[in-house]
Each structure stands twice: as structure tokens, then as C-alpha cells.
Amino acid sequence: GAVVSQHPSRVICKSGTSVKIECRSLDFQATTMFWYRQFPKQSLMLMATSNEGSKATYEQGVEKDKFLINHASLTLSTLTVTSAHPEDSSFYICSAPTRRTNTEAFFGQGTRLTVV
Amino acid sequence: KQEVTQIPAALSVPEGENLVLNCSFTDSAIYNLQWFRQDPGKGLTSLLLIQSSQREQTSGRLNASLDKSSGRSTLYIAASQPGDSATYLCALSDLQGAQKLVFGQGTRLTINP
Numbered sequence: 001g002a003v004v005s006q007h008p009s010r011v012i013c014k015s016g017t018s019v020k021i022e023c024r025s026l027d028f029q030a031t032t033m034f035w036y037r038q039f040p041k042q043s044l045m046l047m048a049t050s051n052e053g054s055k056a057t058y059e060q061g062v063e064k065d066k067f068l069i070n071h072a073s074l075t076l077s078t079l080t081v082t083s084a085h086p087e088d089s090s091f092y093i094c095s096a097p098t099r100r101t102n103t104e105a106f107f108g109q110g111t112r113l114t115v116v
Numbered sequence: 117k118q119e120v121t122q123i124p125a126a127l128s129v130p131e132g133e134n135l136v137l138n139c140s141f142t143d144s145a146i147y148n149l150q151w152f153r154q155d156p157g158k159g160l161t162s163l164l165l166i167q168s169s170q171r172e173q174t175s176g177r178l179n180a181s182l183d184k185s186s187g188r189s190t191l192y193i194a195a196s197q198p199g200d201s202a203t204y205l206c207a208l209s210d211l212q213g214a215q216k217l218v219f220g221q222g223t224r225l226t227i228n229p
Binding site for chain 2: 006032034036042043044045046049091093095097104105106107108109110112
């Protein structure tokens with residue numbers, strides 16, 4: 001299957017700092033990628049849609065100035081959590097579609113963010 | 117707005133048993149339904165994808181069914197093994213966003229040796 005790589009897998013940062021998470025499609029081009037967030041014992045919730053060469057589309061309730069998304073190439077999308085606070089601690093995971101399959105979604109390994 | 121519910125939230129069974137996980141959804145206008153497996157602290161592994169025009173899909177010991185009219189899907193696991201222990205998530209994509217998924221809360225499955 002298609003491979004989506006996410007980095008880092010774990011990060012601990014101090015409150016007030018910014019953290020960048022990368023999502024790469026390794027063997028295919030992805031004009032669109034999706035970013036999800038999962039709080040403990042809850043399901044995944046879509047945060048935003050990353051579009052190559054244009055602005056990201058954010059879901060209702062997600063602060064676009066806090067969660068900066070950049071999709072500068074066909075294989076890389078980045079999510080930057082700016083001025084992180086403890087309540088931003090969560091599991092962040094990206095997915096990318098591939099046209100080779102029947103719209104099956106492939107996910108990265110996820111990033112566990114802890115803000116202290 | 118699509119809502120996805122998975123029952124039960126947790127399930128513990130002895131090794132070797134056959135089991136069924138349930139997923140229900142409120143809006144039948146879906147593009148496809150996908151079942152995932154998530155191990156603790158890990159990403160998602162795609163198990164089965166059912167297109168809206170299909171009724172079921174099978175892979176090894178797994179069989180997933182889809183009944184759009186009743187808003188239900190089931191994941192059947194045959195001859196369960198301890199390695200099947202994980203959280204199982206179902207997710208739907210709607211007609212507009214074929215890759216934008218709405219997830220259920222998951223069923224945490226434990227297979228006891």
C-alpha cells in the first residue's frame with residue numbers, strides 16, 4: 001500500500017514554544033492531505049485540509065492562526081502548533097489519498113505532542 | 117451532520133472466539149466506509165474499505181459488511197487471536213469529500229489467551 005511518513009513520532013515542548021510536524025507521501029504525489037487530532041480516549045477529529053499551493057481549509061472551531069499548515073510541495077505538508085499550551089497536548093495524525101486506489105485513506109504514524 | 121457510533125466501547129473475549137464489532141451512522145449518503153486498527157500510541161492501519169455500492173469485503177479472518185439503508189456496518193473477526201487486541205475504528209467519507217473521514221469513537225478489543 002501507499003506509504004505516508006510522519007515525523008516526529010513524539011515531541012515534548014515547553015509552553016509558549018512552537019512545534020512543527022511533517023507529513024510526507026513517500027511513493028506518490030498528494031495534492032491534498034488531511035490533519036486529524038485525537039484527544040485521550042476520544043476519536044479522531046478532522047482539523048484541516050491541506051491543499052498544495054493554496055491555503056488550507058480549517059474545520060469549524062480550529063484556530064488557523066494557531067495551527068499553521070503549509071503544503072509547499074506535492075509530497076510534503078507541515079503542521080505547526082504555535083505558542084503551544086498544555087491543552088494542545090494530543091495525538092496529531094495526517095492522511096493522504098492516492099489515486100491509485102479506490103479512495104482508500106492512508107495514514108502517517110502519528111505524533112504524540114506533550115506541552116509542559 | 118454525519119455522526120458515527122461504535123458499540124461496544126470495549127470488548128474482552130477469550131482467544132478463539134468469533135466476534136462482531138458494530139458501527140452505525142446517521143446519514144446514508146456516504147462515499148465509502150473504512151475499518152481501521154489502531155494500536156496504543158500508534159497510527160492507523162487500514163483493514164477493509166467498502167465502497168458505497170458494495171455490501172461486504174473480506175480479508176483473511178476479517179469480514180466487513182455495509183447496509184446503507186439501515187446505517188450500519190459490522191466487522192466480523194473469526195477465530196480471534198491475542199494479536200488482534202487493539203482499538204478498531206470505523207470511518208466514513210461523504211459524497212463531497214471522498215478522503216475526508218468522520219470517525220467513530222472506536223471499540224477497544226482485548227483477546228485473552
